[in-house]
Amino acid sequence: DAKTTQPPSMDCAEGRAANLPCNHSTISGNEYVYWYRQIHSQGPQYIIHGLKNNETNEMASLIITEDRKSSTLILPHATLRDTAVYYCIVSSLGANSKLTFGKGITLSVRP
Amino acid sequence: DTGVSQDPRHKITKRGQNVTFRCDPISEHNRLYWYRQTLGQGPEFLTYFQNEAQLEKSRLLSDRFSAERPKGSFSTLEIQRTEQGDSAMYLCASSASTGGRNYGYTFGSGTRLTVV
Numbered sequence: 748d749a750k751t752t753q754p755p756s757m758d759c760a761e762g763r764a765a766n767l768p769c770n771h772s773t774i775s776g777n778e779y780v781y782w783y784r785q786i787h788s789q790g791p792q793y794i795i796h797g798l799k800n801n802e803t804n805e806m807a808s809l810i811i812t813e814d815r816k817s818s819t820l821i822l823p824h825a826t827l828r829d830t831a832v833y834y835c836i837v838s839s840l841g842a843n844s845k846l847t848f849g850k851g852i853t854l855s856v857r858p
Numbered sequence: 859d860t861g862v863s864q865d866p867r868h869k870i871t872k873r874g875q876n877v878t879f880r881c882d883p884i885s886e887h888n889r890l891y892w893y894r895q896t897l898g899q900g901p902e903f904l905t906y907f908q909n910e911a912q913l914e915k916s917r918l919l920s921d922r923f924s925a926e927r928p929k930g931s932f933s934t935l936e937i938q939r940t941e942q943g944d945s946a947m948y949l950c951a952s953s954a955s956t957g958g959r960n961y962g963y964t965f966g967s968g969t970r971l972t973v974v
Binding site: 781788789790791792793796832834845846847848849850851 | 862891893898899900901902903906914949951962963964965966967968970
């Protein structure tokens, strides 16, 4: 699976949009971009995934560049409960695939 | 079905003792994964099962570690002769894999092991 690069941390103000970047320049054509988050002392929680089109669900939006070498997770109105570590992962949906986590980005939402 | 359950949530044990953790996946999920997470790091893959078959083991899984999924339902992870370096959060996840494709993971809340 391709590797991802994320900055170690960022912060944003409550109520504002949080834009979390991720680089995955070696992504293969059959690999998806997944985002998970982990709130302190809990297991990772699935947020969203996409292949090449932008995706939106009730939690977030995922914007993938046309060349698929980077993506941005957008939390449109961040709340204090969104403070967490966010993991960007690239993986195929193949039968032998598994999720490989990096260190992620720590998002701190300030009041 | 309320998701992936792990038991216990916390375990403190003395060095040299054996410990066993249990994971109950989402019932319709045929894949089950074990991960380990230490402070400040992302989860690291240990092993996974498809139904009752253990298909892959990480190099992190030393001889002291053994995992089973006897009937393709719940799974246990046993650590023998625990060492202080085994202190970590042990996470279980499950997913559905059909037609050669693997779908999203659901994680449990983990078992935090402290070896003293």
